Amino acid sequence: MRFSDRVERLGTETAFAVAARAAAHAATGARVYPFHLGDLNFKTPGNIVRAADKAIAEGKTGYCPNGGIAPLREALAADVNSRRGTSYKAENVSIQPGGKPVIGKFLAALMNPGDEVLCPTPGFPIYESQINFQGGKVVPYGFVSGSDAFRINLEALEKSITPATRLMIVNDFQNPTGAACSPEERKRLAELAVKHDLMVLLDEAYFELHYDGNAGSIVSEPGMAERSVLLYTFSKKYAMTGWRLGAAIGPKEIIDVITRMNVNEESCTAHFVQFAGVEALTGDHTEQRAMVEELRRRRDAALEILNSTPGISCFTPTASFYLYPDVTGLMEAKGFGGDYDAFAEDVLVKTGLSFCTRMHFGTPLPGETRRHIRLAFSGIGIDDIREGLGKLKEYAAS
Numbered sequence: 571m572r573f574s575d576r577v578e579r580l581g582t583e584t585a586f587a588v589a590a591r592a593a594a595h596a597a598t599g600a601r602v603y604p605f606h607l608g609d610l611n612f613k614t615p616g617n618i619v620r621a622a623d624k625a626i627a628e629g630k631t632g633y634c635p636n637g638g639i640a641p642l643r644e645a646l647a648a649d650v651n652s653r654r655g656t657s658y659k660a661e662n663v664s665i666q667p668g669g670k671p672v673i674g675k676f677l678a679a680l681m682n683p684g685d686e687v688l689c690p691t692p693g694f695p696i697y698e699s700q701i702n703f704q705g706g707k708v709v710p711y712g713f714v715s716g717s718d719a720f721r722i723n724l725e726a727l728e729k730s731i732t733p734a735t736r737l738m739i740v741n742d743f744q745n746p747t748g749a750a751c752s753p754e755e756r757k758r759l760a761e762l763a764v765k766h767d768l769m770v771l772l773d774e775a776y777f778e779l780h781y782d783g784n785a786g787s788i789v790s791e792p793g794m795a796e797r798s799v800l801l802y803t804f805s806k807k808y809a810m811t812g813w814r815l816g817a818a819i820g821p822k823e824i825i826d827v828i829t830r831m832n833v834n835e836e837s838c839t840a841h842f843v844q845f846a847g848v849e850a851l852t853g854d855h856t857e858q859r860a861m862v863e864e865l866r867r868r869r870d871a872a873l874e875i876l877n878s879t880p881g882i883s884c885f886t887p888t889a890s891f892y893l894y895p896d897v898t899g900l901m902e903a904k905g906f907g908g909d910y911d912a913f914a915e916d917v918l919v920k921t922g923l924s925f926c927t928r929m930h931f932g933t934p935l936p937g938e939t940r941r942h943i944r945l946a947f948s949g950i951g952i953d954d955i956r957e958g959l960g961k962l963k964e965y966a967a968s
């Protein structure tokens with residue numbers, strides 16, 4: 571088979587491979603504690619499910635407008651405006667089958683081959699994959715970790731900007747670290763984008779999953795609404811990962827191009843699913859709020875055990891449903907040095923704990939010396955969190 575050259579550059583999301591390894595281990599009869607995948611073990615709220623049922627029963631099962639149905643585009647613009655102080659209208663919204671398609675479509679709309687794109691590492695691996703696939707150049711930027719923070723290394727980021735730098739990807743409320751940008755960071759990033767005339771993909775997939783009231787957005791900064799495309803998704807906020815519902819939100823000219831891509835690729839997002847989205851945004855939020863509270867309890871339970879485990883220390887994430895503990899001491903004590911795969915396999919076999927490592931989140935930067943793993947607490951209940959991390963603690967102490 572002769573594949574195109576660009577297929578050679580297409581990456582993947584290796585977290586799915588970890589899921590497959592965990593399933594194989596469970597098939598041997600072993601107990602597995604699933605901390606690997608950013609999926610939720612909460613049911614989609616009942617009012618949202620009922621809205622989809624009703625839409626199907628009413629025959630909302632055909633093609634619909636390529637950019638999404640008007641009530642959903644309107645409701646989404648209103649929802650985003652109320653939380654971010656923007657003034658989007660329905661024409662600024664293009665409904666997508668999930669948040670993920672926004673990444674490739676943003677790049678396809680704005681990046682030419684050879685253009686440089688600032689991209690976080692560690693970060694969601696699809697950024698790198700899509701930039702490479704579409705012939706751009708990844709310019710990675712990193713983070714500075716401290717006991718109470720994970721900050722973007724803004725000095726290094728600015729130094730890496732060249733005349734070829736056209737785009738910047740920012741994932742506020744970050745996967746995998748769980749860090750949210752501080753208000754000062756948002757301001758600095760916005761100033762950099764304006765100064766260097768960069769278009770920004772602002773991935774706020776975890777915007778509503780925050781635990782300390784800090785829910786600002788870079789798009790609210792001066793000059794940013796004109797140069798940002800927001801990645802919006804219903805996946806994490808409403809436990810709707812498998813429904814595939816999201817949106818690109820931004821300047822009308824770009825949104826029109828993205829909607830033209832919808833025409834070429836999927837025609838439209840499933841019609842009845844969009845009615846579920848309208849109910850999600852405008853209906854009762856009791857179950858959604860209860861989910862965020864339960865996630866907070868899980869986070870706190872996990873942190874307590876992790877931070878009393880020898881060789882591990884974990885920053886308290888203020889957003890998302892991920893913990894990104896520093897396991898350098900534990901890996902060294904167990905003789906694994908930098909061999910993440912051997913470490914993860916040893917922990918899986920000896921404790922049943924399944925998780926992703928730093929290596930699943932983009933190419934490490936030179937000089938990165940600390941070692942991290944990512945624990946997702948979205949798909950595992952609080953009792954299993956305590957039991958599983960208790961086993962990790964015994965493993966560390968042995």
Ligand code: PLP
Pocket residue numbers: 608667668669670671694741744745773775802803804805811815816
């Ligand atoms: N962005 C980030 C940072 C994510 O972690 C994810 C999913 O894990 C997505 C975007 C895409 O999610 P979805 O396509 O389900 O909306």
